[in-house]
């Protein structure tokens with residue numbers, strides 16, 4: 001899996017991505033998180049977070065389209081080569097100290113700040129896995145066609161709440177998607193050449209102009225007009241039945257997630273979404289981590305030492 005575009009959702013991208021599978025342990029089911037703390041590298045590599053931040057801010061300012069992939073990779077099994085750039089800078093400053101898993105977590109935080117979004121104190125202290133045959137990464141188990149029952153169960157299995165689900169789905173405020181991730185909603189929803197009745201028909205018409213049947217390559221902005229900016233407009237889209245995936249639309253099918261979507265769609269100015277996002281990202285960053293003496297600190301993120 002290493003060194004290749006590792007998932008079907010990476011097809012057609014212009015950047016290179018490769019498998020992140022080696023970074024975490026095979027214990028994804030448990031929300032451990034013990035041993036992580038804010039400022040883990042304060043003594044061993046005081047510059048660590050600044051070094052990563054510099055690379056990420058430079059990258060986003062020159063290539064804003066990398067924001068989406070860089071945020072998503074924290075939960076997905078693919079990651080982009082920018083991580084290697086940050087890692088080599090770290091290896092020069094503090095060889096063998098900062099894990100690749102932490103670089104990914106710090107990167108996710110910095111991408112959100114670099115796109116004008118939330119800021120949170122990231123927990124660090126993760127170690128990198130030594131095995132390659134781990135359970136598939138979290139989000140691979142949750143397809144874009146998932147309904148609210150599957151989504152809630154998937155999150156609960158990792159110790160994450162319905163609130164985490166709705167808040168983190170707000171990550172779809174940045175980035176793009178392949179037509180393949182939602183084209184069933186446009187062309188063949190129930191196998192009879194029909195459309196998804198929960199998707200705004202006007203939006204369907206617009207999406208059909210971009211995505212022809214069987215289009216494997218085209219990328220569509222998930223939050224049209226502001227896909228490079230981290231904001232709460234995702235929730236407005238969902239209330240207008242313009243969430244791109246069934247999993248986005250499904251947030252209206254549960255009273256708790258629906259209430260969150262509605263209140264943040266209606267919020268004037270900054271809502272609690274930014275703060276909530278930081279909290280849920282920390283929760284998510286605790287899933288299946290290795291700490292203490294477990295695993296290793298990779299020298300190169302794409303390879304076991």
Ligand code: HEM
Nearest residue numbers: 009068069071072142143144168171175176177178181247
């Ligand atoms: C709740 C379950 C989720 C499902 C089913 C889901 C599904 C997807 C799918 C299908 C794509 C498009 C892939 C493609 O066709 O290229 C996507 C993109 C994305 N997702 Fe999610 N996602 C979920 C949760 C999350 C979470 C928790 C985050 C982060 C907080 C996230 C962040 C992103 C980002 C930033 C992109 C854009 C990636 C890019 O621009 O390349 N997603 N997601």
